[in-house]
Amino acid sequence: MNSGRDKDCKNFFNRELSWLEFNKRVLLEASDGNNSNPILERMKFLAISSSNLDEFFMVRVASLYDKIHAGFSEPDPAGMTPAEQIESIVVQTQRMVQSQYGYYTKTLVPRLKKEGIVFLKRKELDQQQKDYLQKLYKNTIYPVLTPVVVDKSRPFPLVVNKSVNIALLLKDEESEGKEGVTFGMVQVPSVLDRLVRVPSSGGKDCFVFLEDIIKMNIDTLFTGHRVVTMACCRVTRNTDQGLDEEEAEDLLQAIQEFIKKRKWGLVIRLEIEQGMDPGLLTILKEEFELSDKNIYEVKGPLDLTFLMKISMLSGYDHLRYPAYQPQPVKELIDSEDIFDAIRQKDILLHHPFTSFDSVIDFVKQAANDPKVLAIKQTLYRVSGNSPIVEALAQAAENGKQVTVLVELKARFDEQNNIIWAKRLEMAGCHVIYGLVGLKTHCKILLVVRMEDDGIKRYVHLGTGNYNDTTARLYTDIGLFTSNPYFGADASAVFNRLSGYSRLTGMYKLDVxxxxxxxxxxxxxxxxxxxxxxxxxxxxxxxxxxxxxxxxxxxxxxxxxxxxxxxxxxxxxxxxxxxxxxxxxxxxxxxxxxxxxxxxxxxxxxxxxxxxxxxxxxxxxxxxxxxxxxxxxxxxxxxxxxxxxxxxxxxxxxxxxxxxxxxxxxxxxxxxxxxxxxxxQEYFCREAVSLSQAAVSEKERLLEI
Missing domain, CATH: 3.30.870.10 (Endonuclease Chain A)
Incomplete structure (x- = not known):
């Protein structure tokens, strides 16, 4: 009866396993022996693969566990049930983690050491470094730490998602020979730098992990007790717990509550330091209700995302890609009036090869142009110090009609977007928090301007976010146009977002x-x-x-x-x-x-x-x-x-x-x-060439 469906299943790859193949390609950019990537760039790819895996577990793997717990066993288009997907994911991710740490320990650490970047272990510290770390611990680290033990009056601590913790077993020094040990835990504080630079000779940059410094001084936290065993651990929780938009009277408040709950979702992965004591591991497994397949034992420091900061160390430009400066858009070079340039012809933007500054300048000019009546824009993900948001706020303060849809449901950017939404509202913008049941993911910016021949609309449409930071890291394409049909469609889209208008009779856009x-x-x-x-x-x-x-x-x-x-x-x-x-x-x-x-x-x-x-x-x-x-x-x-x-x-x-x-x-x-x-190298070279040619042509015309 299901033979047709079974046959169709052979025509599809499983979504989750395909994603793991993608992350494997990211990891290959770090570890491929024939790869020409500089060593610090490889480090970035290794950090990205680790960060990607975190999000994969928090969202995708978590949703599979949700289905299993709900008794859902329907196969996906590839014919795999949620349980079958989990089994395959476990096999693939265990291999991937082994590859990550194999590359880290066998290749990356030795290569970095040759270049003067050294991660020191306790036994490798000289006396000067030990004295330095002892003083640092006493004055800076110790006051921040909170040691926790579990007994009849103290329940098992709430372990924060993705935090690194030191789990340990303690024994009272006065009860030698008696049975029983006590479980304890210390969270490695995220408010302090994970990597601590220590004094070194020979011009080297030497670092010690914060968790290792705490381990060296663990006796100061549990006086009167002997540490039987200790090891680092890290949990990954289900952050995709669902948001009931239909029942929420206030979407902003509902999302704020949703963000708080994210920290304490069900644990779906436990990473542990290699060699953790079996008794200690048993306690963690029982407390988090995990089976062996949820345990990832790693040979190295937990959470390799710290490598991203190391990759940005100053003084090592020779270990990175050659610096690339996004080029000015050729049509806008020396153009004082961006509206005049767009009136003349549509303008293509190809980021990061051409600069995102043209989009920022477009909003800034609109904010201060007395002829501009209104600005309307969608924001999905913006940077932490967004010049776009500041320009929109300035526009509202200048008396423009400013409407901004800030998508509060942009995953993992919710808190950032809430902050920006409130900032825009305070400036006098009309802020829309998104639509119930739908994420607003489109990238559209409309400027309405009063000109000598009447109202004219200028539109920017793009494939990527209005984020000046990621615009230097992501390839995206944008388009400036003053085509009246695009303008009419843009107005219709914003009327749909802010009200109940139906999108009928659209000229150019499909939505x-x-x-x-x-x-x-x-x-x-x-x-x-x-x-x-x-x-x-x-x-x-x-x-x-x-x-x-x-x-x-x-x-x-x-x-x-x-x-x-x-x-x-x-x-x-x-x-x-x-x-x-x-x-x-x-x-x-x-x-x-x-x-x-x-x-x-x-x-x-x-x-x-x-x-x-x-x-x-x-x-x-x-x-x-x-x-x-x-x-x-x-x-x-x-x-x-x-x-x-x-x-x-x-x-x-x-x-x-x-x-x-x-x-x-x-x-x-x-x-x-x-x-x-x-x-990508081709597009970099071409952007530089086109920009230089445009400058030369403008100079030639000025000489005529």
């Missing part, structure tokens, strides 16, 4: 969850029809994730019809390429490099009349059905050609690209006899 899925479906089906009619048919899509079952099935149908499909998928890909009779016309590649690939680009050959689209959305069910997302066309011929070239360079990348096979593995691109192309 999820209303029309975006249907638009993608019709575009894919149109290519399939062209192929059936004997025309050349091609789809190129660059996205972060491909998960949606319906979209994948549409791609399979298009492939069977003869459409040549190239997918550039950074992360999760549940589609299986290269299956005869199903997906033999589909190729999938992933690029993990210096910058995080974040842009979403869609090209359809359309029987020789190519169509190009940019979007905030991935091909995931959540983006198409449960978020406010925008898809917008690229109509300027010059910009169309530029983006088509961008896609072509990605498809020619044979340095950072890896190709997905039908078994779910990724392998490097064969480049024998081919020109060596690293897409």
């Amino acid at each position: 999820a969850p209303m029309t975006l899925r249907g638009r993608f479906t019709s575009l894919i089906r149109a290519e399939a029809e062209h192929a059936r009619n004997g025309s050349k048919a091609r789809i190129i899509a660059k996205i972060n994730s491909l998960v949606d079952e319906k979209i994948i099935n549409e791609l399979y149908k298009a492939s069977k019809a003869g459409v040549k499909i190239d997918l550039i998928v950074r992360g999760i890909c549940c589609l299986k390429p290269g299956i005869k009779g199903l997906s033999e016309n589909i190729r999938v590649r992933s690029i993990v490099g210096r910058f995080l690939e974040h842009s979403r680009i869609f090209y359809f050959s359309n029987n020789g009349n190519g169509q190009m689209f940019l979007s905030s959305a991935d091909w995931m069910t959540r983006n198409l059905d449960r978020r406010i997302e925008i898809l917008f066309p690229v109509e300027d011929e010059g910009i169309f050609s530029e983006i088509k070239k961008i896609l072509d360079i990605y498809l020619r990348d044979n340095v950072k690209a890896r190709v997905l096979d039908r078994e779910g593995g990724y392998s490097k691109v064969q480049r024998r006899g081919k020109e060596i192309i690293s897409s």
